[in-house]
Amino acid sequence: MNKEINEQKTFAGLRVNAAGALINLSFFLPGLGFLFPIVSLIFERENNFVKNYAKQTLFITLIILFSSLFFTIRFIGPYIFYTLLLAGCIFQSITTIAAFLEKEIIIPYIKKVFDLFFLD
Numbered sequence: 001m002n003k004e005i006n007e008q009k010t011f012a013g014l015r016v017n018a019a020g021a022l023i024n025l026s027f028f029l030p031g032l033g034f035l036f037p038i039v040s041l042i043f044e045r046e047n048n049f050v051k052n053y054a055k056q057t058l059f060i061t062l063i064i065l066f067s068s069l070f071f072t073i074r075f076i077g078p079y080i081f082y083t084l085l086l087a088g089c090i091f092q093s094i095t096t097i098a099a100f101l102e103k104e105i106i107i108p109y110i111k112k113v114f115d116l117f118f119l120d
Contacts, residue, residue, distance in 0.1 A: 010050055011043040019044075020053040020099030027092040033061040049104055053095065055114045056106060060088045 010019040019040065026036035037058035044050050067084040070077040091107075098105045 008047060008049075010040075010047055011045070016047055016049050017099055017102045019047075019050050020104075021096050023050065023053045023057050024092050024096040024099055027057050027061060027088070033064075034058065037061070052104060052106055052111075053099060056095070056110060057092065059110055059114045059117075060092065064088050 008016045010016060012019065014022070023036050023040055027033045037054040040050055040054040041058070044054070064085055067081050070080040073080070095105050
């Protein structure tokens with residue numbers, strides 16, 4: 001499978017592993033955490049490798065966005081937010097490296113949830 005991934009291209013002409021890594025890196029850019037995954041989900045039709053990373057990055061970005069509502073809870077709210085933010089950053093860092101290495105990392109529970117929201 002690694003040889004097949006290395007030879008595939010995406011809608012923008014990028015290699016699949018580079019596109020997956022860029023989508024994962026977009027999580028760290030303020031305001032663009034939504035843009036790259038949404039654009040790749042709209043335009044990418046064939047590559048499940050790229051689509052899965054786009055869905056996953058979009059889902060984690062939404063979790064971080066909604067967890068900012070925890071700041072309204074006194075004392076424990078910021079700890080919940082920063083814990084989820086740290087977990088998201090660590091996970092996105094690991095998946096960025098895995099995408100460069102042409103490996104696909106998907107948490108099974110997240111895959112079940114984003115399969116409910118996204119149609120292929």
